[in-house]
Amino acid sequence: MLSPRWQGSVMGIRTEHPIVVHRRRDRPDIDDRRLAAEVKAGSVTRIVAGSFARTDEWQALTPMNRHFTRVLEVADRARGPVVLMLNSAAAVHGMDRIGAWPDRVDVRIPRASGGRSSGAVRRHALGFDDVELMEWRGHLVTTPAQTALDLAAASQFRDAVIAIDQALWERRKGGALTDVDALRALVDATWRRGFRRVPAAIAFGTPLSDSVRESEGRVLLDRLGFPRPVLQKKFVLPNGRIARPDYYFEDFDHAAEFDGTGKYFDPDLLAGRTPQQALLEEKDRSDALRRMVSALSRWRTPAHLKPTLLYDILTADGLPSRLPRPRGH
Structure with a gap:
């Protein structure tokens, strides 16, 4: 029986595309041969199958916003609600990272479903027991606290601290996404394998790190x-x-x-x-x-x-x- 830790919705969460996206399904008049030539020439960039953007606009985005755009495209074409997690949840919340952002969108699925991934989606068959979730554009996303803990548990110490700092950052527009007490309470309530390094990252974390x-x-x-x-x-x-x-x-x-x-x-x-x-x-x-x-x-x-x-x-x-x-x- 699924028992997610329901958190409702949060004001200020990102929902809109940062650039104009052109979708093949919305433009039956598109010349496929010309589109393929523009992609090959580099003037147009393929975001996911059937979705494209002008390359100059795409390259002007930060790496986080490029991934966020992929998340939006995957969510908009999904046949039913998806549950976003890890880096894809981080992009929704505006939690940055060091290094390349993944090309695939991370979604959480029931344990019995298997973790097969395809196309633009990477599926994690982890289930939903004791996971903090919130609403997002008709879908679900792990809360900032849950996202920080998930990333910290899956990372080495440096990246674990970065995830925690990003969630705690108090000079963020709109304020911090969570606080230390909430992180510690979530660790206590949902302790699982992989969280071993998380308490040290929380102890080292700070709301004052601006980048x-x-x-x-x-x-x-x-x-x-x-x-x-x-x-x-x-x-x-x-x-x-x-x-x-x-x-x-x-x-x-x-x-x-x-x-x-x-x-x-x-x-x-x-x-x-x-x-x-x-x-x-x-x-x-x-x-x-x-x-x-x-x-x-x-x-x-x-x-x-x-x-x-x-x-x-x-x-x-x-x-x-x-x-x-x-x-x-």
Whole structure:
């Protein structure tokens, strides 16, 4: 007997397509030969069978929104209600990740059905006992808390922390998706095999990590032996603006930041500025912050891919580690 933990619906959950999608079934006048030629030429991208988008619009989407678009297309053509889970539920809730998003949409089905996957769908025959579900566009999706736990249970520690941080992120538009108490209560109520690593990820999680790279950086800092930082500490710059560095090591008056490139290229983050203007503003901000602390370290993605580089950057800037320099990657 199925006994999902029913949570109803949540205001603000994403439901609309981020781009215009053209569907073969809605356009009987489409010339299939011409469409195939456009796909081959690269001007049109196939999302799932029978659904297409202009390639320039598709490529302008974030990887999460590309997967979200696939989820919408699969849901809209399903013959009955589907139950979304894992990365597909994360895309619905706006919970980001590091690495490539899957091409297939993850759905949960009854245990007796078998887990056969085909086309754009990956089926998980896990049943619905003690799973928190909520309504979504005539379908069901695991709640943010359930989604975070499912992802954490299926991931290594870094990605488990990222999933937890994304669910707890308090500066998200509309606020945090859940809280630590809800996560812990759900673990206690639905404990199962694979949850062994989840409590540690919850304990390490924070509502203050503003991006997946910041979450990844926290894990790396801990593994490299650096002190636990204060996150998003507020500094009032001489011009009155507020600076909140990603990390601040109080005992050493040392601020540190992951310098992502999105702020220089993402139209939403640019907010009408040119990339050059954004770069100059960021330089002025960093210079002002540097004059207020004893040390400021900054790094980009390569330092996460090669932790020895991150170790060298921080120790060269005067931040001590309790561990020796790691060997290799």
